[in-house]
Amino acid sequence: MTAPQPDPSQSEGSGQERDPRTPQEPSPVAGLAADYAAKAGLHRTHDGRVDVLRSAGGVQGIAESIMPGLVFLVTFTITQELTLSLIAALAAAAVFTVVRLIQRRPLTQALAGVVGVGISAWLANTTGKAEDFYLLGFFTNAGYILAMAVSVFIKWPVAGLLFGFIRNEGLDWRKEPDRLRAYQLGTWIIVAVLALRLIVQVPLYLMGQDGLAALATTRLLMGAPLYILGVWIAWLVTRPAPAVDPASEGPAAKA
Known part of the structure; x- marks a missing residue:
């Protein structure tokens, strides 16, 4: 005689346990975070790291x-x-x-x-004025700085929204103070890159046409190359601590 099969229509409240192998549906908020990261143009490599070049x-x-x-x-x-x-x-x-x-x-x-x-x-x-060709970039840069700074203060750092998606953390990092602080620091690093652009380029802009060549040159060097460097450093700084395998701690750890 075969064993009776469980009724799939039974609810969890009836005592039937959920199969732990059954994949859980992502929360709507985590889905929004992933969608935000995707729309922001952030990509990951096949081994789960941030693809900085492609993201740029x-x-x-x-x-x-x-x-x-x-x-x-x-x-x-x-x-x-x-x-x-x-x-x-x-x-x-x-x-x-x-x-x-x-x-x-x-x-x-x-x-x-x-x-x-x-x-x-x-x-x-x-x-x-030829130098005004670069004026819009200053306002755009300042807007990004303001938005990222606000995201840190309200504890929704942009680095966490982006890198959390890449690392499959969703929004769970917000529940861990250490991870939240790490992503706040990562966001400040990106802010520092954007601020450095303004610190260097605005004085050159104020020089008028005399500073045009230097302004254009620094604009090129501090554009995508500096952005890539800043994102990469922020990625390294926000890496989670490696998980400790209890079996590798030895008998002393179990005493």
Whole structure:
């Protein structure tokens, strides 16, 4: 005689225990955190580490962020013609959009770049000052600094929302004071990178056209390369402590 099979319709309250092997559905809040990280463009490698290069947009994404400003600088340095230089920068940004269309890749990053370059070109053309091509970046940078600082003070640090997804921690790190502090520190590291940009570049901007070449150069060097370095350091600083295997502690630990 075969053993009676359990009725799958029985509720947990009837005494039937849930099979621990049954996968649990992620909480809605953890799902939101994962969605936020994905929309923020953060990616992970096959072995669970943060893919910093891909998160920065990959080689093509970095080129999209660098080339319009570089084209503007080179063109203006050679011709001293502001309008021509702005048109060249806009054309460079538009080329990347066309490339993405041909590749059938998402246009979000390229279109955002075109809009950003367009606003920057409008500002410079309106004021007649070449250095104002870089003015929008200061406000964007300051906005990120403010948002990240607020996230630390309200105990929802941005580094935790992003890295927690990568590490499959969801939002559990908020329940552990040590992990929360680590992610607050990681967020401050990214804030420091953004603040360093302003500290170095704003004085160059205030020098007017005399500081244009230095401003453009530091803008390139302190853009994607510095961002990648900052994210990588924040990732290392926020690593969780390795789990201790009780079996490896030896007999002395069990005494």
